[in-house]
Amino acid sequence: MEIVNSKFVTSATNVEQTKTLPRMSQVAFVGRSNVGKSSLINMLTGRKGLAVTSSTPGRTRLINFFEVVLRSRVEREMCKCGEANSYMMDKKLYVVDLPGYGFAQASKKMQGGWGDSLTEYLRASEDLKMVFVLLDLRHKPTQNDVDALVFLQSHELPFRILGTKIDKIPKSRLHSYIKDVVSVLGLTVNDVIVTSANEKQGKQEVLNVINGIVS
Ligand code: GDP
Numbered sequence: 010m011e012i013v014n015s016k017f018v019t020s021a022t023n024v025e026q027t028k029t030l031p032r033m034s035q036v037a038f039v040g041r042s043n044v045g046k047s048s049l050i051n052m053l054t055g056r057k058g059l060a061v062t063s064s065t066p067g068r069t070r071l072i073n074f075f076e077v078v079l080r081s082r083v084e085r086e087m088c089k090c091g092e093a094n095s096y097m098m099d100k101k102l103y104v105v106d107l108p109g110y111g112f113a114q115a116s117k118k119m120q121g122g123w124g125d126s127l128t129e130y131l132r133a134s135e136d137l138k139m140v141f142v143l144l145d146l147r148h149k150p151t152q153n154d155v156d157a158l159v160f161l162q163s164h165e166l167p168f169r170i171l172g173t174k175i176d177k178i179p180k181s182r183l184h185s186y187i188k189d190v191v192s193v194l195g196l197t198v199n200d201v202i203v204t205s206a207n208e209k210q211g212k213q214e215v216l217n218v219i220n221g222i223v224s
Contacts (some may be wrong), residue, residue, distance in 0.1 A: 010216040014052040014078040017101030020071035024129040029073060033224040035103040035136045038171075039127070041144030041153055048206035049143065050075070050106055053215060057151040061108050072130055073106040081220050092155035093222070100101075102223050103136075110153045131166060136166060138222045141169050141215070146186040146203070150193050158194055169218060176205040 021027045040046050047060035054077060065174055079100045106129055131140065146149060170191075178186055187201050202218070205209030219224045 010079065010081045010213060010220060011053045012077045012216070013080045013099070015056050015059055015104070016058065016076050016085065018074040018076050021126075021130075022071060023126055024133045027130060029194070030074065030103070032136055033076070033101055033103050034138050035105050035134060035142065036139045036219055036223070037105040037107050037131070037134075038110060038141045038143060039107040039157060040109065040121065040173075041151060044109070044143045044145050045206055046106065046109065046143050048212065049105065049171065049204060050104060050205040050211060051172060052209055053202075055174075058098065070108045075104040075106065077102060077104050079216065079220060079223070090184040093205070096198050100220065100223050102219070105130075106194070110157065116154075127162060129137075132164060137166065139218065141171050142168055143171045143173050145174055145191060146172070146177060146190050146201075150190060155194065158196075167222070170196065170200050171215065172201050173209065174205060174207070175203045176208045 018030065019026070024191050038050060042080070050060040051057050054075070059075060060073065079102065081098050081100075082095050083098050084095045107130070112129065131137070142154070142157055157170070171185065172190070175183060183203065184198075187198050187203070191198055191201060202211050202214045204215065208212060
């Protein structure tokens with residue numbers, strides 16, 4: 010499975026702007042600044058510079074829409090000649106890069122602004138099929154992470170946790186890191202997909218989830 014085409018569509022500062030877009034399924038990515046969100050989107054799309062990685066926390070304050078084409082192989086039943094055959098299926102959707110939340114350098118007022126556009130978008134978007142919440146598993150989830158999950162659960166929005174930068178965790182300790190994080194959040198180990206943009210890990214797992222929920 011592969012994203013074969015991806016392009017930046019628009020950056021929105023508020024939810025009204027997002028409503029003028031042609032309707033398509035949306036999958037959103039959210040997490041605190043510096044968690045590795047841009048790198049992960051670039052890894053999934055195979056486009057290094059698509060989502061702008063920010064060295065200054067909080068530079069990416071906008072709701073960024075990318076139109077992508079996800080291509081998967083569909084196996085057909087054996088034909089009479091005995092040959093299995095397959096065909097390719099393309100699905101078009103929006104990957105939505107949400108503003109990073111909760112970082113020290115931003116003023117309270119500005120944080121409020123981003124938080125508002127973020128929650129407004131999450132509440133209002135009828136085409137939103139999945140929210141991927143990114144967590145760096147080496148760190149205890151922040152209050153912002155907890156708040157985000159409570160918000161998603163209370164609004165019955167489907168979500169999955171993506172553990173980022175796992176190349177920084179010794180393999181022997183990965184399971185205990187995951188367990189520590191999910192116990193804080195009241196989730197299970199199965200709610201987490203582990204990823205590394207640097208080592209291109211987790212790409213197929215995430216694309217599989219997307220393929221399963223987007224028609
Ligand atoms: P964002 O602010 O959430 O979009 O995070 P970025 O994608 O800009 O990444 C923040 C920092 O983490 C950058 O210095 C990246 O090079 C680094 N980073 C991102 N993903 C990975 C990863 O999978 N492994 C490692 N080791 N570093 C990563």
